[in-house]
Amino acid sequence: MLKLEAVEVAYGHIVALTGVSLRVLDGELVALLGANGAGKSTTLMSISGIVRPRGGTLEYNGADLSRASPLDIVGLGVIQCPEGRRIFGGLTVLENLRMGAIRRRDAGAVRRDLDWVLSLFPVLGQRRHQSGATLSGGEQQMLAMARALMGSPRLLLLDEPSLGLAPIVVQAIFQVIGELHRRGVTILLVEQNVRQALAVADRGYVLATGRVILEGSGARLLSHPELEQAYLSAAPGDRR
Amino acid sequence: MSALELLLQQLINAVSIGSLYALMAIGLAMVFGILRLINFAHGDLIMVGSYVALLVMMLGLPFAVAAVAGLAASTLAGLAMERVAYRPLRGAHEIAMLLTSFSVTIFLENLAIILFRPTSRPFPAPSVLRSVIILGKLQVAGLDLIAIAVAALLLVALTVFVRSTNVGIAMRAASQDLLAARLMGINVNRVVAAAFAIGSLLAGVVGLLWSARVGKVDPLMGFNPVLKAFVASVIGGLGSLPGAVLGAYVLGGLEILLQGLLPSTLTPYRDAFVFTALIALLLLRPNGILGGTEREKI
Ligand SMILES: Nc1ncnc2c1ncn2[C@@H]1O[C@H](COP(=O)(O)OP(=O)(O)O)[C@@H](O)[C@H]1O
Numbered sequence A: 001m002l003k004l005e006a007v008e009v010a011y012g013h014i015v016a017l018t019g020v021s022l023r024v025l026d027g028e029l030v031a032l033l034g035a036n037g038a039g040k041s042t043t044l045m046s047i048s049g050i051v052r053p054r055g056g057t058l059e060y061n062g063a064d065l066s067r068a069s070p071l072d073i074v075g076l077g078v079i080q081c082p083e084g085r086r087i088f089g090g091l092t093v094l095e096n097l098r099m100g101a102i103r104r105r106d107a108g109a110v111r112r113d114l115d116w117v118l119s120l121f122p123v124l125g126q127r128r129h130q131s132g133a134t135l136s137g138g139e140q141q142m143l144a145m146a147r148a149l150m151g152s153p154r155l156l157l158l159d160e161p162s163l164g165l166a167p168i169v170v171q172a173i174f175q176v177i178g179e180l181h182r183r184g185v186t187i188l189l190v191e192q193n194v195r196q197a198l199a200v201a202d203r204g205y206v207l208a209t210g211r212v213i214l215e216g217s218g219a220r221l222l223s224h225p226e227l228e229q230a231y232l233s234a235a236p237g238d239r240r
Numbered sequence B: 001m002s003a004l005e006l007l008l009q010q011l012i013n014a015v016s017i018g019s020l021y022a023l024m025a026i027g028l029a030m031v032f033g034i035l036r037l038i039n040f041a042h043g044d045l046i047m048v049g050s051y052v053a054l055l056v057m058m059l060g061l062p063f064a065v066a067a068v069a070g071l072a073a074s075t076l077a078g079l080a081m082e083r084v085a086y087r088p089l090r091g092a093h094e095i096a097m098l099l100t101s102f103s104v105t106i107f108l109e110n111l112a113i114i115l116f117r118p119t120s121r122p123f124p125a126p127s128v129l130r131s132v133i134i135l136g137k138l139q140v141a142g143l144d145l146i147a148i149a150v151a152a153l154l155l156v157a158l159t160v161f162v163r164s165t166n167v168g169i170a171m172r173a174a175s176q177d178l179l180a181a182r183l184m185g186i187n188v189n190r191v192v193a194a195a196f197a198i199g200s201l202l203a204g205v206v207g208l209l210w211s212a213r214v215g216k217v218d219p220l221m222g223f224n225p226v227l228k229a230f231v232a233s234v235i236g237g238l239g240s241l242p243g244a245v246l247g248a249y250v251l252g253g254l255e256i257l258l259q260g261l262l263p264s265t266l267t268p269y270r271d272a273f274v275f276t277a278l279i280a281l282l283l284l285r286p287n288g289i290l291g292g293t294e295r296e297k298i
Protein backbone atom coordinates (compact mmCIF):
# COMPACT_ATOMS: atom_id res chain seq x y z
CA MET A 1 0.00 0.00 0.00
CA LEU A 2 1.11 3.52 -0.84
CA LYS A 3 0.30 6.01 1.88
CA LEU A 4 0.88 9.75 1.74
CA GLU A 5 0.03 11.78 4.82
CA ALA A 6 -0.01 15.59 4.78
CA VAL A 7 2.83 15.83 2.26
CA GLU A 8 4.17 19.34 1.76
CA VAL A 9 6.54 20.31 -1.02
CA ALA A 10 8.03 23.69 -1.87
CA TYR A 11 10.25 24.75 -4.76
CA GLY A 12 12.11 27.61 -3.15
CA HIS A 13 9.38 30.14 -2.34
CA ILE A 14 6.75 28.38 -4.44
CA VAL A 15 4.65 26.04 -2.36
CA ALA A 16 3.48 23.25 -4.64
CA LEU A 17 1.85 20.88 -2.15
CA THR A 18 0.24 22.17 1.03
CA GLY A 19 -0.70 18.81 2.51
CA VAL A 20 -1.55 15.90 0.28
CA SER A 21 -2.90 12.75 1.85
CA LEU A 22 -3.80 9.77 -0.27
CA ARG A 23 -3.75 6.00 -0.33
CA VAL A 24 -3.39 3.43 -3.07
CA LEU A 25 -4.16 -0.16 -2.07
CA ASP A 26 -2.48 -3.11 -3.77
CA GLY A 27 -4.19 -3.90 -7.06
CA GLU A 28 -6.08 -0.62 -7.17
CA LEU A 29 -6.19 1.84 -10.04
CA VAL A 30 -6.47 5.30 -8.54
CA ALA A 31 -6.87 8.48 -10.56
CA LEU A 32 -5.19 11.71 -9.46
CA LEU A 33 -6.96 14.63 -11.09
CA GLY A 34 -6.73 18.38 -11.06
CA ALA A 35 -6.04 21.46 -13.14
CA ASN A 36 -2.66 22.46 -14.51
CA GLY A 37 -0.38 23.43 -11.66
CA ALA A 38 -2.50 21.70 -9.02
CA GLY A 39 0.50 19.62 -7.89
CA LYS A 40 -0.10 16.24 -9.54
CA SER A 41 3.38 15.85 -11.04
CA THR A 42 4.97 17.13 -7.85
CA THR A 43 3.08 14.43 -5.93
CA LEU A 44 4.47 11.74 -8.24
CA MET A 45 7.99 13.20 -8.09
CA SER A 46 7.90 13.13 -4.30
CA ILE A 47 6.80 9.48 -4.39
CA SER A 48 9.73 8.74 -6.72
CA GLY A 49 12.17 10.52 -4.42
CA ILE A 50 13.09 13.17 -6.96
CA VAL A 51 11.73 16.06 -4.90
CA ARG A 52 12.05 15.99 -1.12
CA PRO A 53 8.96 16.96 0.87
CA ARG A 54 9.50 19.44 3.68
CA GLY A 55 6.72 17.86 5.71
CA GLY A 56 4.46 14.85 5.98
CA THR A 57 5.10 11.14 5.48
CA LEU A 58 5.35 8.91 2.43
CA GLU A 59 5.27 5.17 2.87
CA TYR A 60 5.17 2.25 0.52
CA ASN A 61 4.55 -1.16 2.10
CA GLY A 62 6.06 0.16 5.31
CA ALA A 63 9.20 1.62 3.69
CA ASP A 64 9.79 5.33 4.30
CA LEU A 65 10.03 6.88 0.85
CA SER A 66 11.03 10.30 2.14
CA ARG A 67 14.41 8.85 3.13
CA ALA A 68 14.91 6.55 0.16
CA SER A 69 16.88 7.50 -2.95
CA PRO A 70 15.19 7.40 -6.38
CA LEU A 71 17.30 4.32 -7.04
CA ASP A 72 16.03 2.53 -3.91
CA ILE A 73 12.47 3.49 -4.76
CA VAL A 74 12.76 1.93 -8.20
CA GLY A 75 14.19 -1.06 -6.36
CA LEU A 76 10.97 -1.28 -4.34
CA GLY A 77 9.08 -1.66 -7.61
CA VAL A 78 7.69 1.88 -7.66
CA ILE A 79 8.19 2.99 -11.26
CA GLN A 80 7.19 6.29 -12.80
CA CYS A 81 6.36 6.97 -16.41
CA PRO A 82 6.91 10.72 -16.38
CA GLU A 83 4.96 13.56 -17.93
CA GLY A 84 6.15 14.46 -21.41
CA ARG A 85 7.32 10.88 -22.09
CA ARG A 86 11.02 11.63 -21.70
CA ILE A 87 12.14 8.67 -23.74
CA PHE A 88 15.83 8.53 -24.67
CA GLY A 89 15.66 9.96 -28.19
CA GLY A 90 19.16 8.92 -29.18
CA LEU A 91 18.65 5.32 -28.08
CA THR A 92 16.84 2.71 -30.12
CA VAL A 93 13.49 1.33 -29.00
CA LEU A 94 15.19 -1.82 -27.73
CA GLU A 95 17.86 0.18 -25.91
CA ASN A 96 15.15 2.28 -24.25
CA LEU A 97 13.43 -0.90 -23.09
CA ARG A 98 16.74 -2.32 -21.88
CA MET A 99 17.24 0.81 -19.76
CA GLY A 100 13.81 0.27 -18.23
CA ALA A 101 15.01 -3.11 -16.95
CA ILE A 102 18.52 -2.00 -15.97
CA ARG A 103 18.28 -2.75 -12.25
CA ARG A 104 16.80 -6.23 -12.78
CA ARG A 105 18.96 -9.35 -12.53
CA ASP A 106 16.35 -11.93 -13.59
CA ALA A 107 17.39 -12.20 -17.25
CA GLY A 108 14.81 -14.83 -18.13
CA ALA A 109 11.92 -12.80 -16.73
CA VAL A 110 13.25 -9.68 -18.46
CA ARG A 111 13.14 -11.51 -21.80
CA ARG A 112 9.55 -12.62 -21.12
CA ASP A 113 8.57 -9.08 -20.16
CA LEU A 114 10.12 -7.80 -23.38
CA ASP A 115 7.93 -10.17 -25.40
CA TRP A 116 4.97 -9.13 -23.30
CA VAL A 117 5.40 -5.34 -23.75
CA LEU A 118 6.01 -5.82 -27.46
CA SER A 119 2.71 -7.72 -27.63
CA LEU A 120 0.96 -4.90 -25.73
CA PHE A 121 2.41 -2.38 -28.19
CA PRO A 122 3.06 -4.25 -31.43
CA VAL A 123 4.17 -1.09 -33.24
CA LEU A 124 7.24 -0.94 -30.97
CA GLY A 125 8.29 -4.34 -32.25
CA GLN A 126 8.19 -3.05 -35.81
CA ARG A 127 10.31 -0.07 -34.78
CA ARG A 128 12.69 -1.94 -32.47
CA HIS A 129 15.91 -0.73 -34.12
CA GLN A 130 14.69 2.81 -34.76
CA SER A 131 15.89 5.61 -32.51
CA GLY A 132 13.30 6.95 -30.08
CA ALA A 133 13.46 10.43 -31.62
CA THR A 134 12.13 9.10 -34.93
CA LEU A 135 8.89 7.79 -33.40
CA SER A 136 5.57 9.65 -33.57
CA GLY A 137 4.15 11.22 -30.40
CA GLY A 138 1.82 8.30 -29.79
CA GLU A 139 4.58 5.76 -30.36
CA GLN A 140 6.82 7.67 -27.97
CA GLN A 141 4.13 7.50 -25.29
CA MET A 142 3.81 3.77 -25.86
CA LEU A 143 7.58 3.44 -25.61
CA ALA A 144 7.58 5.44 -22.37
CA MET A 145 4.95 3.12 -20.89
CA ALA A 146 6.65 0.00 -22.21
CA ARG A 147 9.98 1.18 -20.76
CA ALA A 148 8.34 1.68 -17.36
CA LEU A 149 6.75 -1.78 -17.58
CA MET A 150 10.19 -3.29 -18.27
CA GLY A 151 11.01 -2.31 -14.70
CA SER A 152 8.41 -4.84 -13.55
CA PRO A 153 6.43 -2.30 -11.50
CA ARG A 154 4.46 -3.29 -8.44
CA LEU A 155 3.21 0.29 -8.32
CA LEU A 156 3.10 2.17 -11.61
CA LEU A 157 2.92 5.97 -11.57
CA LEU A 158 1.56 7.28 -14.86
CA ASP A 159 1.75 11.04 -15.44
CA GLU A 160 -0.66 12.26 -18.12
CA PRO A 161 -0.14 9.40 -20.57
CA SER A 162 -2.81 10.71 -22.97
CA LEU A 163 -1.58 14.29 -23.15
CA GLY A 164 -1.56 15.70 -26.67
CA LEU A 165 -2.38 12.45 -28.41
CA ALA A 166 -4.93 11.69 -31.14
CA PRO A 167 -8.20 10.14 -29.84
CA ILE A 168 -7.43 6.77 -31.40
CA VAL A 169 -4.05 6.62 -29.63
CA VAL A 170 -5.68 7.70 -26.37
CA GLN A 171 -8.06 4.74 -26.74
CA ALA A 172 -5.13 2.38 -27.21
CA ILE A 173 -3.33 3.78 -24.17
CA PHE A 174 -6.40 3.48 -21.96
CA GLN A 175 -6.97 -0.04 -23.20
CA VAL A 176 -3.48 -0.98 -22.03
CA ILE A 177 -4.04 0.77 -18.69
CA GLY A 178 -7.20 -1.33 -18.22
CA GLU A 179 -5.29 -4.48 -19.19
CA LEU A 180 -2.53 -3.71 -16.67
CA HIS A 181 -5.15 -3.15 -13.99
CA ARG A 182 -6.76 -6.52 -14.76
CA ARG A 183 -3.33 -8.12 -14.46
CA GLY A 184 -3.09 -6.78 -10.94
CA VAL A 185 -0.58 -3.95 -11.42
CA THR A 186 -1.25 -1.20 -8.89
CA ILE A 187 -1.58 2.12 -10.71
CA LEU A 188 -1.69 5.77 -9.72
CA LEU A 189 -2.87 7.57 -12.83
CA VAL A 190 -2.52 11.33 -13.27
CA GLU A 191 -4.87 12.61 -15.95
CA GLN A 192 -6.52 15.72 -17.35
CA ASN A 193 -8.80 13.42 -19.30
CA VAL A 194 -11.17 13.17 -16.33
CA ARG A 195 -14.02 11.15 -17.75
CA GLN A 196 -11.82 8.54 -19.34
CA ALA A 197 -9.65 8.27 -16.24
CA LEU A 198 -12.61 7.82 -13.91
CA ALA A 199 -14.12 5.27 -16.28
CA VAL A 200 -11.17 2.91 -15.69
CA ALA A 201 -10.28 3.93 -12.12
CA ASP A 202 -11.53 2.34 -8.92
CA ARG A 203 -11.32 5.65 -7.10
CA GLY A 204 -10.03 9.14 -7.61
CA TYR A 205 -8.60 12.15 -5.84
CA VAL A 206 -8.93 15.71 -7.04
CA LEU A 207 -6.12 18.14 -6.26
CA ALA A 208 -6.42 21.91 -6.31
CA THR A 209 -3.72 24.36 -5.29
CA GLY A 210 -1.60 21.70 -3.69
CA ARG A 211 -4.14 19.79 -1.63
CA VAL A 212 -6.84 17.14 -2.00
CA ILE A 213 -10.25 18.77 -2.30
CA LEU A 214 -12.31 15.74 -3.30
CA GLU A 215 -12.01 12.02 -3.15
CA GLY A 216 -14.19 9.03 -3.83
CA SER A 217 -15.49 6.67 -6.46
CA GLY A 218 -15.59 7.68 -10.10
CA ALA A 219 -19.38 8.07 -10.08
CA ARG A 220 -19.29 10.23 -6.99
CA LEU A 221 -16.59 12.50 -8.39
CA LEU A 222 -18.24 12.79 -11.79
CA SER A 223 -21.52 13.91 -10.23
CA HIS A 224 -19.81 16.46 -8.01
CA PRO A 225 -20.13 20.10 -9.06
CA GLU A 226 -16.78 20.96 -7.48
CA LEU A 227 -15.02 18.76 -10.02
CA GLU A 228 -15.69 21.27 -12.79
CA GLN A 229 -14.51 24.06 -10.52
CA ALA A 230 -11.30 22.26 -9.70
CA TYR A 231 -10.39 22.42 -13.35
CA LEU A 232 -11.11 26.11 -13.55
CA SER A 233 -9.34 27.10 -10.35
CA ALA A 234 -6.05 28.91 -10.60
CA ALA A 235 -2.65 27.40 -9.93
CA PRO A 236 -1.25 28.07 -6.46
CA GLY A 237 0.63 31.31 -6.19
CA ASP A 238 3.75 31.81 -4.14
CA ARG A 239 2.07 31.47 -0.79
CA ARG A 240 4.22 30.36 2.06
CA MET B 1 59.62 15.25 -52.14
CA SER B 2 56.73 15.09 -54.56
CA ALA B 3 53.44 16.83 -53.85
CA LEU B 4 51.80 13.49 -53.14
CA GLU B 5 54.47 12.51 -50.64
CA LEU B 6 54.18 15.87 -48.96
CA LEU B 7 50.45 15.45 -48.71
CA LEU B 8 50.82 11.98 -47.26
CA GLN B 9 53.39 13.17 -44.76
CA GLN B 10 51.13 15.99 -43.61
CA LEU B 11 48.15 13.68 -43.49
CA ILE B 12 49.98 11.37 -41.11
CA ASN B 13 50.92 14.35 -38.95
CA ALA B 14 47.34 15.58 -38.93
CA VAL B 15 45.82 12.20 -38.07
CA SER B 16 48.41 11.60 -35.38
CA ILE B 17 47.86 14.92 -33.63
CA GLY B 18 44.11 14.56 -34.19
CA SER B 19 44.26 11.15 -32.49
CA LEU B 20 45.72 12.66 -29.33
CA TYR B 21 43.12 15.44 -29.34
CA ALA B 22 40.39 12.84 -29.88
CA LEU B 23 41.44 10.76 -26.87
CA MET B 24 41.39 13.93 -24.77
CA ALA B 25 38.15 15.29 -26.18
CA ILE B 26 36.28 12.05 -25.45
CA GLY B 27 36.94 12.43 -21.73
CA LEU B 28 35.68 16.00 -21.76
CA ALA B 29 32.63 15.12 -23.85
CA MET B 30 31.59 12.13 -21.73
CA VAL B 31 31.58 14.15 -18.54
CA PHE B 32 30.02 17.21 -20.13
CA GLY B 33 27.27 15.09 -21.66
CA ILE B 34 26.05 13.86 -18.30
CA LEU B 35 26.91 16.65 -15.86
CA ARG B 36 27.14 19.77 -18.06
CA LEU B 37 30.56 20.19 -16.46
CA ILE B 38 33.49 21.41 -18.55
CA ASN B 39 36.27 19.74 -16.63
CA PHE B 40 39.34 21.85 -17.33
CA ALA B 41 41.27 19.79 -14.79
CA HIS B 42 41.03 16.92 -17.28
CA GLY B 43 44.32 18.14 -18.76
CA ASP B 44 46.12 17.70 -15.47
CA LEU B 45 45.42 13.97 -15.58
CA ILE B 46 47.94 13.88 -18.43
CA MET B 47 50.47 15.41 -16.10
CA VAL B 48 49.65 13.10 -13.17
CA GLY B 49 50.04 9.96 -15.29
CA SER B 50 53.26 11.15 -16.91
CA TYR B 51 54.92 12.08 -13.63
CA VAL B 52 53.97 8.79 -12.02
CA ALA B 53 55.35 6.92 -15.04
CA LEU B 54 58.54 8.96 -14.81
CA LEU B 55 58.93 8.23 -11.08
CA VAL B 56 58.51 4.52 -11.68
CA MET B 57 61.16 4.63 -14.42
CA MET B 58 63.47 6.50 -12.05
CA LEU B 59 63.13 3.52 -9.70
CA GLY B 60 64.76 1.50 -12.44
CA LEU B 61 61.64 -0.40 -13.48
CA PRO B 62 60.95 -1.08 -17.16
CA PHE B 63 58.87 1.27 -19.29
CA ALA B 64 55.96 -1.15 -19.54
CA VAL B 65 55.58 -1.17 -15.75
CA ALA B 66 55.90 2.61 -15.66
CA ALA B 67 53.25 2.94 -18.34
CA VAL B 68 50.77 0.76 -16.46
CA ALA B 69 51.46 2.70 -13.26
CA GLY B 70 50.96 5.99 -15.09
CA LEU B 71 47.65 4.86 -16.57
CA ALA B 72 46.46 3.63 -13.17
CA ALA B 73 47.47 6.93 -11.58
CA SER B 74 45.56 9.00 -14.15
CA THR B 75 42.47 6.84 -13.72
CA LEU B 76 42.56 6.97 -9.93
CA ALA B 77 43.22 10.72 -9.95
CA GLY B 78 40.20 11.22 -12.22
CA LEU B 79 37.98 9.13 -9.97
CA ALA B 80 39.21 10.97 -6.89
CA MET B 81 38.58 14.31 -8.60
CA GLU B 82 34.97 13.32 -9.30
CA ARG B 83 34.39 12.03 -5.80
CA VAL B 84 36.00 14.88 -3.88
CA ALA B 85 35.44 17.96 -6.03
CA TYR B 86 32.49 17.36 -8.34
CA ARG B 87 30.05 14.96 -6.68
CA PRO B 88 29.21 17.39 -3.86
CA LEU B 89 28.31 19.91 -6.58
CA ARG B 90 25.82 17.65 -8.34
CA GLY B 91 22.97 19.81 -9.62
CA ALA B 92 24.79 23.06 -8.88
CA HIS B 93 24.95 25.87 -11.41
CA GLU B 94 27.18 25.29 -14.43
CA ILE B 95 29.32 28.30 -13.52
CA ALA B 96 29.96 26.90 -10.04
CA MET B 97 31.10 23.63 -11.58
CA LEU B 98 33.34 25.42 -14.09
CA LEU B 99 34.97 27.50 -11.35
CA THR B 100 35.51 24.35 -9.32
CA SER B 101 37.27 22.73 -12.24
CA PHE B 102 39.61 25.74 -12.42
CA SER B 103 40.30 25.34 -8.70
CA VAL B 104 41.11 21.67 -9.17
CA THR B 105 43.50 22.60 -11.98
CA ILE B 106 45.23 25.23 -9.87
CA PHE B 107 45.50 22.80 -6.96
CA LEU B 108 46.97 19.95 -9.01
CA GLU B 109 49.39 22.13 -10.94
CA ASN B 110 50.70 23.80 -7.80
CA LEU B 111 50.97 20.47 -6.06
CA ALA B 112 53.11 19.24 -8.96
CA ILE B 113 55.22 22.40 -8.84
CA ILE B 114 55.86 21.90 -5.13
CA LEU B 115 56.60 18.19 -5.46
CA PHE B 116 58.60 18.23 -8.69
CA ARG B 117 59.75 21.85 -9.11
CA PRO B 118 58.39 24.13 -11.84
CA THR B 119 61.00 23.20 -14.42
CA SER B 120 60.60 20.40 -16.92
CA ARG B 121 62.27 17.01 -16.53
CA PRO B 122 63.42 14.69 -19.28
CA PHE B 123 61.08 11.79 -20.01
CA PRO B 124 63.22 8.87 -21.17
CA ALA B 125 60.94 6.93 -23.49
CA PRO B 126 62.33 3.65 -24.85
CA SER B 127 64.10 3.97 -28.18
CA VAL B 128 61.46 2.02 -30.14
CA LEU B 129 59.06 4.86 -29.43
CA ARG B 130 61.54 7.36 -30.82
CA SER B 131 62.30 5.42 -34.00
CA VAL B 132 61.80 7.00 -37.40
CA ILE B 133 60.53 4.84 -40.20
CA ILE B 134 61.74 5.71 -43.68
CA LEU B 135 59.27 4.84 -46.42
CA GLY B 136 60.79 5.98 -49.71
CA LYS B 137 61.20 9.70 -49.19
CA LEU B 138 58.72 9.75 -46.29
CA GLN B 139 59.98 10.00 -42.77
CA VAL B 140 57.38 8.78 -40.35
CA ALA B 141 57.88 8.93 -36.61
CA GLY B 142 57.13 5.53 -35.10
CA LEU B 143 55.29 7.35 -32.33
CA ASP B 144 52.90 8.92 -34.84
CA LEU B 145 51.93 5.50 -36.14
CA ILE B 146 51.60 4.17 -32.61
CA ALA B 147 49.39 7.12 -31.64
CA ILE B 148 47.17 6.54 -34.67
CA ALA B 149 46.92 2.81 -34.05
CA VAL B 150 46.32 3.13 -30.30
CA ALA B 151 43.62 5.77 -30.82
CA ALA B 152 41.92 3.67 -33.50
CA LEU B 153 41.92 0.65 -31.23
CA LEU B 154 40.57 2.62 -28.26
CA LEU B 155 37.89 4.28 -30.37
CA VAL B 156 36.67 0.90 -31.57
CA ALA B 157 36.65 -0.43 -28.02
CA LEU B 158 34.79 2.64 -26.82
CA THR B 159 32.20 2.32 -29.57
CA VAL B 160 31.54 -1.28 -28.59
CA PHE B 161 31.29 -0.15 -24.96
CA VAL B 162 28.73 2.63 -25.47
CA ARG B 163 26.67 0.55 -27.91
CA SER B 164 26.45 -2.80 -26.23
CA THR B 165 27.12 -2.69 -22.50
CA ASN B 166 24.54 -1.69 -19.90
CA VAL B 167 26.83 0.95 -18.43
CA GLY B 168 27.66 2.33 -21.88
CA ILE B 169 24.02 2.59 -22.94
CA ALA B 170 23.15 4.05 -19.54
CA MET B 171 25.85 6.67 -20.10
CA ARG B 172 24.19 7.74 -23.35
CA ALA B 173 20.77 7.66 -21.69
CA ALA B 174 21.95 9.80 -18.77
CA SER B 175 23.45 12.35 -21.13
CA GLN B 176 20.15 12.62 -22.98
CA ASP B 177 17.81 12.87 -20.01
CA LEU B 178 19.20 12.69 -16.52
CA LEU B 179 15.79 12.80 -14.83
CA ALA B 180 14.40 9.96 -16.94
CA ALA B 181 17.57 8.00 -16.25
CA ARG B 182 17.05 8.35 -12.50
CA LEU B 183 13.38 7.39 -12.82
CA MET B 184 14.41 4.19 -14.62
CA GLY B 185 16.74 3.22 -11.81
CA ILE B 186 19.98 4.00 -13.61
CA ASN B 187 22.69 4.41 -10.99
CA VAL B 188 23.85 7.88 -11.98
CA ASN B 189 26.79 7.86 -9.57
CA ARG B 190 28.11 4.70 -11.15
CA VAL B 191 27.64 6.04 -14.66
CA VAL B 192 29.41 9.30 -13.81
CA ALA B 193 32.26 7.39 -12.17
CA ALA B 194 32.56 5.21 -15.28
CA ALA B 195 32.72 8.31 -17.47
CA PHE B 196 35.50 9.77 -15.33
CA ALA B 197 37.39 6.49 -15.20
CA ILE B 198 37.32 6.00 -18.96
CA GLY B 199 38.11 9.63 -19.75
CA SER B 200 40.97 9.64 -17.25
CA LEU B 201 42.44 6.41 -18.59
CA LEU B 202 42.42 7.92 -22.08
CA ALA B 203 44.10 11.06 -20.70
CA GLY B 204 46.74 8.79 -19.21
CA VAL B 205 47.33 7.25 -22.63
CA VAL B 206 47.67 10.72 -24.14
CA GLY B 207 50.11 11.61 -21.37
CA LEU B 208 52.41 8.72 -22.21
CA LEU B 209 52.28 9.37 -25.96
CA TRP B 210 52.74 13.09 -25.51
CA SER B 211 55.61 12.85 -23.03
CA ALA B 212 57.37 10.31 -25.23
CA ARG B 213 56.91 12.62 -28.20
CA VAL B 214 58.29 15.79 -26.62
CA GLY B 215 60.75 13.91 -24.39
CA LYS B 216 59.94 15.84 -21.24
CA VAL B 217 57.29 16.47 -18.61
CA ASP B 218 56.39 19.63 -16.74
CA PRO B 219 53.70 20.60 -14.24
CA LEU B 220 51.72 22.71 -16.72
CA MET B 221 51.89 20.21 -19.58
CA GLY B 222 48.13 19.51 -19.42
CA PHE B 223 47.04 23.04 -20.25
CA ASN B 224 47.50 23.09 -24.00
CA PRO B 225 46.01 19.62 -24.63
CA VAL B 226 42.87 20.32 -22.61
CA LEU B 227 42.38 23.61 -24.43
CA LYS B 228 42.70 21.83 -27.76
CA ALA B 229 40.37 19.07 -26.63
CA PHE B 230 37.84 21.68 -25.58
CA VAL B 231 38.08 23.36 -28.97
CA ALA B 232 37.71 19.99 -30.65
CA SER B 233 34.58 19.14 -28.71
CA VAL B 234 33.09 22.55 -29.41
CA ILE B 235 33.79 22.05 -33.13
CA GLY B 236 32.06 18.68 -33.06
CA GLY B 237 29.24 19.68 -30.73
CA LEU B 238 29.80 19.68 -26.97
CA GLY B 239 28.71 16.48 -25.28
CA SER B 240 28.55 14.38 -28.44
CA LEU B 241 31.14 11.59 -28.51
CA PRO B 242 31.26 11.16 -32.30
CA GLY B 243 31.32 14.96 -32.48
CA ALA B 244 34.32 15.15 -30.16
CA VAL B 245 36.26 12.65 -32.25
CA LEU B 246 35.32 14.33 -35.53
CA GLY B 247 36.16 17.76 -34.09
CA ALA B 248 39.55 16.48 -32.93
CA TYR B 249 40.54 15.25 -36.38
CA VAL B 250 39.20 18.44 -37.99
CA LEU B 251 41.30 20.47 -35.55
CA GLY B 252 44.40 18.36 -36.17
CA GLY B 253 43.93 18.78 -39.92
CA LEU B 254 43.36 22.50 -39.61
CA GLU B 255 46.50 22.98 -37.54
CA ILE B 256 48.70 21.03 -39.94
CA LEU B 257 47.12 22.79 -42.91
CA LEU B 258 47.79 26.22 -41.45
CA GLN B 259 51.30 25.14 -40.47
CA GLY B 260 51.92 24.29 -44.11
CA LEU B 261 50.13 27.21 -45.73
CA LEU B 262 50.97 30.16 -43.51
CA PRO B 263 54.10 32.12 -44.36
CA SER B 264 56.79 31.43 -41.79
CA THR B 265 56.42 34.89 -40.25
CA LEU B 266 52.84 34.00 -39.29
CA THR B 267 53.25 30.41 -38.07
CA PRO B 268 53.78 31.51 -34.44
CA TYR B 269 50.23 32.88 -34.65
CA ARG B 270 48.79 29.63 -35.97
CA ASP B 271 46.49 29.18 -32.99
CA ALA B 272 45.01 32.62 -33.54
CA PHE B 273 43.96 31.48 -37.01
CA VAL B 274 42.62 28.23 -35.56
CA PHE B 275 40.46 30.14 -33.09
CA THR B 276 39.27 32.52 -35.81
CA ALA B 277 38.13 29.51 -37.78
CA LEU B 278 36.41 28.20 -34.65
CA ILE B 279 34.50 31.45 -34.17
CA ALA B 280 33.45 31.41 -37.82
CA LEU B 281 32.20 27.85 -37.44
CA LEU B 282 30.23 28.68 -34.30
CA LEU B 283 28.57 31.60 -36.06
CA LEU B 284 27.40 29.19 -38.75
CA ARG B 285 26.60 26.25 -36.47
CA PRO B 286 26.27 27.38 -32.85
CA ASN B 287 26.00 23.77 -31.63
CA GLY B 288 28.99 22.46 -33.56
CA ILE B 289 29.08 20.13 -36.52
CA LEU B 290 27.17 17.25 -34.94
CA GLY B 291 25.52 19.19 -32.11
CA GLY B 292 21.74 19.02 -32.14
CA THR B 293 19.36 21.53 -30.68
CA GLU B 294 19.65 22.55 -27.07
CA ARG B 295 18.16 19.96 -24.73
CA GLU B 296 16.41 20.53 -21.47
CA LYS B 297 18.54 19.56 -18.49
CA ILE B 298 17.83 19.26 -14.85
N1 LIG C 1 10.75 22.64 -10.76
C1 LIG C 1 9.87 23.55 -10.31
N2 LIG C 1 10.31 24.73 -9.83
C2 LIG C 1 9.44 25.65 -9.38
N3 LIG C 1 8.12 25.49 -9.34
C3 LIG C 1 7.62 24.34 -9.80
C4 LIG C 1 8.46 23.31 -10.32
N4 LIG C 1 7.69 22.28 -10.70
C5 LIG C 1 6.42 22.65 -10.45
N5 LIG C 1 6.38 23.88 -9.91
C6 LIG C 1 5.17 24.60 -9.46
O1 LIG C 1 4.51 23.78 -8.54
C7 LIG C 1 3.12 23.80 -8.77
C8 LIG C 1 2.61 22.41 -9.05
O2 LIG C 1 3.14 21.95 -10.30
P1 LIG C 1 2.93 20.49 -10.86
O3 LIG C 1 3.15 19.53 -9.78
O4 LIG C 1 3.76 20.35 -12.08
O5 LIG C 1 1.39 20.54 -11.24
P2 LIG C 1 0.54 19.61 -12.22
O6 LIG C 1 1.35 18.39 -12.55
O7 LIG C 1 -0.70 19.31 -11.45
O8 LIG C 1 0.25 20.43 -13.43
C9 LIG C 1 2.90 24.78 -9.92
O9 LIG C 1 2.59 26.04 -9.38
C10 LIG C 1 4.21 24.82 -10.61
O10 LIG C 1 4.41 26.05 -11.23
Ligand SMILES: [Mg+2]
Pocket (backbone or CB within 6 Å): A040, A041, A042, A083
Ligand atom coordinates in the same frame (compact mmCIF):
# COMPACT_ATOMS: atom_id res chain seq x y z
MG1 LIG D 1 1.96 17.74 -14.37
